[in-house]
Amino acid sequence: MSSVRCSIRFALLLLFANGTSAAPITFNTALPVAKGEFINRELLILVRSDDAVRNLDVTALASVLGYGINGDLAIFGMLPYVNKEMQVTVGGARVRRSSKGFGDASMFARYTFFKQNASNHTFRIAAFGGVKAPTGDDNETDTLGRLPTPLQSGSGSWDGFGGVVSTYQTLAFEIDAQLSYTAKGKANDFEGGNELRLDGSFQYRLLPRTLSRGTPAFVYAVIEANVLHGSRNRRFGNPDQNSGGTSIFLSPGLQYVNKRLILEGSIQLPVSQDLNGTALENDYVARLGFRWNF
Amino acid sequence: MKTIFGFFAAVISVTLLFTGAVLADETHYRVDVEGMNCPFCAYGIEKKLKRLDGVEQVEVDLTHGQFWLKVDDAITMSEETVSTIVRDAGFTFKGLTRHDEPHSQSDDSE
Numbered sequence: 001m002s003s004v005r006c007s008i009r010f011a012l013l014l015l016f017a018n019g020t021s022a023a024p025i026t027f028n029t030a031l032p033v034a035k036g037e038f039i040n041r042e043l044l045i046l047v048r049s050d051d052a053v054r055n056l057d058v059t060a061l062a063s064v065l066g067y068g069i070n071g072d073l074a075i076f077g078m079l080p081y082v083n084k085e086m087q088v089t090v091g092g093a094r095v096r097r098s099s100k101g102f103g104d105a106s107m108f109a110r111y112t113f114f115k116q117n118a119s120n121h122t123f124r125i126a127a128f129g130g131v132k133a134p135t136g137d138d139n140e141t142d143t144l145g146r147l148p149t150p151l152q153s154g155s156g157s158w159d160g161f162g163g164v165v166s167t168y169q170t171l172a173f174e175i176d177a178q179l180s181y182t183a184k185g186k187a188n189d190f191e192g193g194n195e196l197r198l199d200g201s202f203q204y205r206l207l208p209r210t211l212s213r214g215t216p217a218f219v220y221a222v223i224e225a226n227v228l229h230g231s232r233n234r235r236f237g238n239p240d241q242n243s244g245g246t247s248i249f250l251s252p253g254l255q256y257v258n259k260r261l262i263l264e265g266s267i268q269l270p271v272s273q274d275l276n277g278t279a280l281e282n283d284y285v286a287r288l289g290f291r292w293n294f
Numbered sequence: 295m296k297t298i299f300g301f302f303a304a305v306i307s308v309t310l311l312f313t314g315a316v317l318a319d320e321t322h323y324r325v326d327v328e329g330m331n332c333p334f335c336a337y338g339i340e341k342k343l344k345r346l347d348g349v350e351q352v353e354v355d356l357t358h359g360q361f362w363l364k365v366d367d368a369i370t371m372s373e374e375t376v377s378t379i380v381r382d383a384g385f386t387f388k389g390l391t392r393h394d395e396p397h398s399q400s401d402d403s404e
Binding site for chain 2: 031032035036037068071072112115118119120121122170174211214215217218257259260291293
């Protein structure tokens with residue numbers, strides 16, 4: 001049951017795997033997508049969680065496509081391919097259950113309602129909102145029967161999410177902050193706990209040390225902080241006492257940015273996990289990917 | 295000796311004439327943009343500017359927030375067109391100025 005918590009959190013991590021400009025790795029940005037332009041992001045996400053008797057490994061490839069409607073409005077779509085494997089020790093024996101397939105697709109729009117552009121910086125605030133559709137299989141089975149909800153590729157539910165993100169960017173550094181909320185729907189007598197999330201990111205240009213004419217590629221050192229609070233899941237209308245809680249993560253990373261391509265990687269590590277009951281804690285979330293303009 | 299001198303004089307004259315003709319066929323524009331602070335952000339504008347009639351080359355100067363265009367001399371760049379491209383990319387258009395010299399020979403402090 002406690003793996004539910006981990007799975008819900010993983011879904012949330014995927015929600016913000018969108019791609020725009022040089023930007024935070026673990027969440028959104030307010031930087032624009034030019035009108036009529038497409039941006040693609042491919043992100044490999046590895047999640048590891050375990051305790052004395054259980055371990056859950058999730059590998060996902062999230063494909064994101066962004067399109068600029070105009071200088072202020074952009075739309076995004078995201079589809080993950082997920083591979084989940086859980087091993088539990090029961091009576092001294094190790095039981096392994098797994099699934100793989102396309103997960104739930106997300107679509108959202110982002111509108112920049114405030115921007116202040118100057119010769120050496122930009123400051124923007126954008127609102128975003130969207131839905132996660134139940135496109136993934138939520139009725140997978142193995143030799144032991146139907147897989148538990150957290151192990152399914154899809155959740156089966158429609159979820160809504162929205163928030164506000166702001167970006168301050170100069171040639172030397174960038175700061176991003178985001179506040180978001182996800183409301184979970186109900187499916188298969190299961191309703192995931194709603195999530196409140198606060199994120200911050202600081203990106204500092206390491207290379208080139210000094211700028212000259214032209215458009216050199218940048219290398220950024222990235223440090224991000226994520227605070228997640230989830231309410232308890234509900235099964236058959238009753239709260240799951242082993243779900244929900246508050247977690248704080250720190251994510252150091254690196255980004256290489258040129259005119260058409262961004263290469264990036266980060267490792268998200270738990271600083272504090274104050275989870276309810278026996279909810280399974282995350283060990284790490286690793287991300288490796290690229291974004292490109294076309 | 296007189297023949298050799300005459301030959302070189304003719305070659306130099308033709309070269310100068312040809313160079314002058316080539317230089318007269320192109321002009322340069324500088325587009326000033328505010329809010330653009332990373333290489334990835336510049337691409338949306340650069341791509342659209344390259345598609346404009348008569349634009350032969352686009353050079354991005356991120357440090358100064360400028361795009362330098364090498365343009366066929368027969369073409370006059372429209373400020374309205376360029377400002378729309380910049381605005382549609384999410385940035386602020388500050389001006390379009392014509393230059394006789396390419397970026398490499400211009401004063402950055404302009």
